[in-house]
Amino acid sequence: MAYSERVRETYQQQLGGIKDAGLFKQERFIHSSQAADIEVEFPSGSALKNVINMCANNYLGLSSHPDVIKAAHEGLDTRGYGMSSVRFICGTQDIHRELENKVTEFLGTEDTILFPSCMDANAGVFEAVLTKDDVMISDRLVHASIIDGIRLCAAEHDTFKHSNMDHLEKKLQLHADKRFKIVITDGVFSMDGDTAKLAEMVSLCEQYDAMLFLDDSHASGFIGKTGRGTHEQCGVVGKIDIITTTFGKALGGASGGCVSGRKELVEMCRQRARPYLFSNTVAPVVVSGVLKVLDILSASTERRDKLETNADYWRKGLTEAGFVLKEGDTPIIPVMLFNAKLAQDVSRDLFDEGIYAIGFFFPVVPQGQARIRTQISAGHERHHLDKALEAFIKVGKKYDILGKTKQEIIAKYGK
Amino acid sequence: MEEMKKAILEYIVEEYLEDDDDEITFDSPLISGGIVDSFSMVSLKRFLETKYSISIPDEKATPEAFDTVDSIATVVNEFVS
Numbered sequence: 001m002a003y004s005e006r007v008r009e010t011y012q013q014q015l016g017g018i019k020d021a022g023l024f025k026q027e028r029f030i031h032s033s034q035a036a037d038i039e040v041e042f043p044s045g046s047a048l049k050n051v052i053n054m055c056a057n058n059y060l061g062l063s064s065h066p067d068v069i070k071a072a073h074e075g076l077d078t079r080g081y082g083m084s085s086v087r088f089i090c091g092t093q094d095i096h097r098e099l100e101n102k103v104t105e106f107l108g109t110e111d112t113i114l115f116p117s118c119m120d121a122n123a124g125v126f127e128a129v130l131t132k133d134d135v136m137i138s139d140r141l142v143h144a145s146i147i148d149g150i151r152l153c154a155a156e157h158d159t160f161k162h163s164n165m166d167h168l169e170k171k172l173q174l175h176a177d178k179r180f181k182i183v184i185t186d187g188v189f190s191m192d193g194d195t196a197k198l199a200e201m202v203s204l205c206e207q208y209d210a211m212l213f214l215d216d217s218h219a220s221g222f223i224g225k226t227g228r229g230t231h232e233q234c235g236v237v238g239k240i241d242i243i244t245t246t247f248g249k250a251l252g253g254a255s256g257g258c259v260s261g262r263k264e265l266v267e268m269c270r271q272r273a274r275p276y277l278f279s280n281t282v283a284p285v286v287v288s289g290v291l292k293v294l295d296i297l298s299a300s301t302e303r304r305d306k307l308e309t310n311a312d313y314w315r316k317g318l319t320e321a322g323f324v325l326k327e328g329d330t331p332i333i334p335v336m337l338f339n340a341k342l343a344q345d346v347s348r349d350l351f352d353e354g355i356y357a358i359g360f361f362f363p364v365v366p367q368g369q370a371r372i373r374t375q376i377s378a379g380h381e382r383h384h385l386d387k388a389l390e391a392f393i394k395v396g397k398k399y400d401i402l403g404k405t406k407q408e409i410i411a412k413y414g415k
Numbered sequence: 416m417e418e419m420k421k422a423i424l425e426y427i428v429e430e431y432l433e434d435d436d437d438e439i440t441f442d443s444p445l446i447s448g449g450i451v452d453s454f455s456m457v458s459l460k461r462f463l464e465t466k467y468s469i470s471i472p473d474e475k476a477t478p479e480a481f482d483t484v485d486s487i488a489t490v491v492n493e494f495v496s
Contacts, residue, residue: 140455147454159455161433367449 034063036379052384054357054374059222060303061379063253068289075288083281091281099287102294108237111266116279118217118246118257119145124273125259126153135175138184165200172208181210187230188218191365193332198234211241221250222304252293256282307378314376317389322403331376339413343370353391368415420488441484453478469494
């Protein structure tokens with residue numbers, strides 16, 4: 001046996017270090033389907049508790065929608081459970097191509113290729129289309145999966161300050177000698193809930209002959225007046241060269257993702273992207289569910305409109321209560337607490353009050369920017385938001401942070 | 416050495432700090448303190464190599480060696496002839 005005591009002890013020490021640093025992640029077991037009201041076992045072995053979920057990516061409330069479940073059942077009955085193959089051997093069904101075409105139409109691009117997840121799409125896309133003669137210039141707050149994709153690619157890499165267009169322009173000038181330049185950004189930044197300045201980025205990319213990459217995972221389905229994403233909101237549909245997005249959030253919440261954009265780049269992914277070539281096809285049941293989601297969203301903007309109204313109501317309520325929020329106009333609304341322990345304590349007290357909202361702190365967010373990230377859903381009704389607000393105010397009063405500025409909270413709790 | 420440290424500090428403030436960030440000094444922890452993420456070190460390394468006409472091998476450009484302006488200056492000095 002090669003797993004000796006020395007090896008075991010090394011890992012035990014590492015895990016102990018994670019625990020000592022207060023960074024140990026513990027899963028909370030949910031016994032119900034995903035929704036605004038969920039039944040949670042936490043800590044493990046505890047009695048089930050009914051809580052309001054304020055931290056799911058279930059923006060449109062479609063994760064457990066009856067029409068989506070019905071479509072998934074039909075997919076299961078007609079196309080089976082699994083394909084036991086990657087796409088290019090014998091894993092492509094008619095519905096896979098149907099979904100790629102529907103996503104292309106929905107996002108207003110030229111073509112689309114499905115991936116097992118958006119994490120895989122981001123991990124595979126750069127290596128598939130760039131070489132060592134190129135440069136990738138990314139916003140400093142892009143998602144971890146993009147960072148992994150960048151690491152796997154031979155092209156040079158540089159960054160620009162978050163949403164700072166002057167800094168981006170300097171970097172485009174600095175790398176003028178490269179064969180291709182690609183600017184990389186999230187559409188909605190998942191930790192802060194702010195939106196990329198896509199219109200300015202498109203014009204900078206046109207000026208400096210650079211391609212533009214957008215991860216719209218926290219936007220597809222609900223940002224923009226018909227929910228197409230940040231490119232719709234910013235008036236640049238058709239001008240983004242690569243969009244990656246997920247079906248694991250607003251678009252049904254199961255799994256799967258895609259690369260959508262210029263047809264040659266999509267085709268390069270089909271030929272070269274390793275997570276596409278070497279992992280299984282998206283399960284037929286998931287494809288069937290996402291097809292139904294896109295039908296629902298193409299027929300009506302009702303759900304994204306309700307989400308917008310809910311998010312405005314929640315942001316206004318928290319602001320009036322005196323919390324410090326990150327500015328933005330998306331359903332990601334971070335309540336800033338700055339101190340990591342305070343964020344954990346507030347999250348625990350909220351849970352006791354029947355509200356499920358998680359604390360985030362370094363290294364997930366920058367040092368001194370600990371927070372409770374709340375995420376609003378079209379599945380929330382007004383009574384959910386009112387109850388959650390009541391709980392936030394009760395806990396906020398306990399820690400005396402209501403009406404306090406960032407400086408006052410840091411003075412009291414440190415950062 | 417002092418001039419070099421000032422130039423490195425100035426670059427880091429310009430390149431990495433936001434307007435509302437606290438001021439930093441020669442011994443502020445940059446990477447372990449979350450000011451420079453290890454991924455963004457690439458542009459710092461490129462700046463040093465261009466400014467001082469040197470080439471710093473990757474094994475010398477570790478997050479530990481680049482954690483303060485003081486330690487960065489020590490690394491750069493090794494390669495400046």
